[in-house]
Amino acid sequence: MAHADTQRGGPLAGIKVLDLTWVILGPFCTQLLADHGAEVIKLEAPDGDPMRSVGPRRTNDMGPSFLQLNRNKRSLTLDLKQEASSRVLERLIGWCDVFVSNMRPQALERLGLDYERVRRINPGAIYVSCSGFGEDGPYAGRPAFDEVIQAMTGLAAARARDGDGMPQSCPFPLADRYTGLYAAFCISTALAARARDGVGQKLEIPMFEVLSQLVLGDHMIGSLFQPPQSAPGYDRYLNGLRTYFRTADGHLCAAINTDRQWRKFLEAAGRPELLDHPSFATRAARARDAQAVDRQLRELFEGDTTAHWLALLERAEVPAAPVRGIADLLDDPHLQSVGFFLSAPHPTEGELRMPGFPARWSATPPSYRRPAPTLGQHTEEILRELGL
Numbered sequence: 001m002a003h004a005d006t007q008r009g010g011p012l013a014g015i016k017v018l019d020l021t022w023v024i025l026g027p028f029c030t031q032l033l034a035d036h037g038a039e040v041i042k043l044e045a046p047d048g049d050p051m052r053s054v055g056p057r058r059t060n061d062m063g064p065s066f067l068q069l070n071r072n073k074r075s076l077t078l079d080l081k082q083e084a085s086s087r088v089l090e091r092l093i094g095w096c097d098v099f100v101s102n103m104r105p106q107a108l109e110r111l112g113l114d115y116e117r118v119r120r121i122n123p124g125a126i127y128v129s130c131s132g133f134g135e136d137g138p139y140a141g142r143p144a145f146d147e148v149i150q151a152m153t154g155l156a157a158a159r160a161r162d163g164d165g166m167p168q169s170c171p172f173p174l175a176d177r178y179t180g181l182y183a184a185f186c187i188s189t190a191l192a193a194r195a196r197d198g199v200g201q202k203l204e205i206p207m208f209e210v211l212s213q214l215v216l217g218d219h220m221i222g223s224l225f226q227p228p229q230s231a232p233g234y235d236r237y238l239n240g241l242r243t244y245f246r247t248a249d250g251h252l253c254a255a256i257n258t259d260r261q262w263r264k265f266l267e268a269a270g271r272p273e274l275l276d277h278p279s280f281a282t283r284a285a286r287a288r289d290a291q292a293v294d295r296q297l298r299e300l301f302e303g304d305t306t307a308h309w310l311a312l313l314e315r316a317e318v319p320a321a322p323v324r325g326i327a328d329l330l331d332d333p334h335l336q337s338v339g340f341f342l343s344a345p346h347p348t349e350g351e352l353r354m355p356g357f358p359a360r361w362s363a364t365p366p367s368y369r370r371p372a373p374t375l376g377q378h379t380e381e382i383l384r385e386l387g388l
Helices: 025-035 066-068 086-093 106-110 117-123 146-153 175-199 209-219 259-270 272-276 285-286 290-301 306-315 326-332 333-337 381-386
Strands: 016-020 039-044 074-075 098-101 126-131 201-206 245-246 251-254 320-322 343-344 348-355
Touching: 016 025, 016 086, 025 039, 025 066, 025 074, 025 098, 025 126, 025 175, 066 348, 074 381, 086 117, 098 106, 106 126, 117 320, 126 175, 146 175, 146 209, 146 245, 175 201, 175 209, 245 290, 251 290, 251 306, 259 272, 259 306, 285 290, 306 320, 326 333
Parallel strands: 016 039, 016 098, 039 074, 098 126, 126 201
Antiparallel strands: 245 251, 251 320, 343 348
8 A cells, every 4th residue: 555545435435424532532533434434524623633733743733643543534623612613513513424522521511512412403413422431420520541541440550560560551542542443333333223223322432441341351250250260360461471582682472372382382392391291281281380381481482592483483383473663563574565554645744654454345445535634724615515
């Protein structure tokens, strides 16, 4: 995907989205909708989305994250606190199929953008409210950002530093990105339901519950049973070192899981006698004696180079990889071969290179149709289309 694809539509072509989101969660959700063909109008305050000023920039209001999160969208500036904006908002609400916001619910109500008003204007609209904690329960209405949700769902504690125990967030906004992805999924299914039943509805997408589902899906373990059979927390995942090993000249990741993989690996490594050891004989034994198995593997891998072990692991059909840095992705030969990156000119920022679309579609693929907008770039154009 060396160049922008500006010709094709996508599976959401014809769907109109009014986007009142900012920072990452909401814009990522609407980026996914826009990439897949939806027409998205990004409604911004006169000072714009704060992400415009984050990161290295060629111009003051076009940061790198903003340029990615807001491709395929048009920008309209409007001061929602001014009474004169009400007529424009009513037209936009009547125009859209989907209304998306990540303002707190009480802020939306103060602005007269609660679900009841939107439904009166447009009964068929899918109304989407993304927030930290939703509208019910003791946390309702609290402000939240990605780090707060990671702290409250155990993610930050699970990554606590050795030594001082200081919690750490994941090195990217996992809560924002995953909730945005989940919101896009919910919107797509709500649109399918409307196509079937002809009914609009309200979707409430609380970050805390979405991330709690993600974390507990793997970490409930014995707490799934009542009474609990064990404390929550899956040791295999909590031990972040489990599949990472130091070699004679670096590090690698090796996921040796099945009995067949263990047999082929130990035979290739010249240690077939370990197959008869009680700690290695079965999956259950390896799980029971995980620390002893881990010690044996670490001693083994430290005895030769990363290249040696990767070649041996490939012959043994064991999933394995070198441990690389984020920068290595930019020159990865596989990503280059499959056209993962798209290159496209931007009218104010020059040539841009960014991740494209990871899935392959045989009939209605996503596409890059327009660059991220400058602040208010399409205001006059949109107002004319609305007859204002």
